[in-house]
Amino acid sequence: AQTVTQSQPEMSVQEAETVTLSCTYDTSESNYYLFWYKQPPSRQMILVIRQEAYKQQNATENRFSVNFQKAAKSFSLKISDSQLGDTAMYFCAFTPILGNEKLTFGTGTRLTIIP
Amino acid sequence: DGGITQSPKYLFRKEGQNVTLSCEQNLNHDAMYWYRQDPGQGLRLIYYSQIVNDFQKGDIAEGYSVSREKKESFPLTVTSAQKNPTAFYLCASSTPTGGGYEQYFGPGTRLTVT
Numbered sequence: 001a002q003t004v005t006q007s008q009p010e011m012s013v014q015e016a017e018t019v020t021l022s023c024t025y026d027t028s029e030s031n032y033y034l035f036w037y038k039q040p041p042s043r044q045m046i047l048v049i050r051q052e053a054y055k056q057q058n059a060t061e062n063r064f065s066v067n068f069q070k071a072a073k074s075f076s077l078k079i080s081d082s083q084l085g086d087t088a089m090y091f092c093a094f095t096p097i098l099g100n101e102k103l104t105f106g107t108g109t110r111l112t113i114i115p
Numbered sequence: 116d117g118g119i120t121q122s123p124k125y126l127f128r129k130e131g132q133n134v135t136l137s138c139e140q141n142l143n144h145d146a147m148y149w150y151r152q153d154p155g156q157g158l159r160l161i162y163y164s165q166i167v168n169d170f171q172k173g174d175i176a177e178g179y180s181v182s183r184e185k186k187e188s189f190p191l192t193v194t195s196a197q198k199n200p201t202a203f204y205l206c207a208s209s210t211p212t213g214g215g216y217e218q219y220f221g222p223g224t225r226l227t228v229t
Contacts, residue, residue: 009155033217042222043203044220045205046220047217050217091157095216101163101209101216101218102148102160102163103148103218105157108157
């Protein structure tokens with residue numbers, strides 16, 4: 001069974017600063033996807049970024065980037081130039097590629113951007 | 116506009132009553148999912164369906180039931196057997212085509228049982 005661990009229940013950072021959210025996972029699979037989802041106060045889940053495990057290059061989406069360390073089973077999210085709209089819960093999630101597309105989620109990190 | 120709709124946004128029921136939460140998608144996705152979200156516990160999978168007329172239990176299926184008679188619809192019934200039904204319920208859909216595997220979520224239903 002896969003597990004996803006987010007060890008930072010809450011974080012806060014000043015607007016325009018950079019913040020890194022941690023995520024580790026445990027799996028015996030070799031091919032899988034990792035995701036970061038954002039859940040703002042509206043509670044709508046929004047995909048932030050996706051990483052394929054077979055790609056060594058770290059994924060980036062504008063101000064969001066990941067540091068994917070496959071051997072260490074680590075998948076951190078870096079948010080640069082943080083904005084007030086980044087205030088949200090952030091969930092790390094995992095799915096094996098040849099499975100049934102089930103997502104396993106971490107417990108989330110509540111991020112607050114301070115003006 | 117393609118997306119997932121869940122209704123209603125807020126639902127109130129008395130203890131002992133069954134209640135059905137609606138989930139509809141027009142994304143032409145094959146797979147659909149139901150999650151429960153409680154404070155501090157992330158999202159936990161209740162049921163999922165990869166094809167019409169077929170579904171599987173997730174991690175916390177006890178006290179819940181589903182049906183998948185149409186590709187677009189995946190209603191969830193919270194039965195009186197569910198011991199702690201008050202929670203936020205999220206529906207999602209996905210398709211492996213295009214290599215995405217990401218799930219698209221509806222806006223959720225907040226169920227309160229008293």
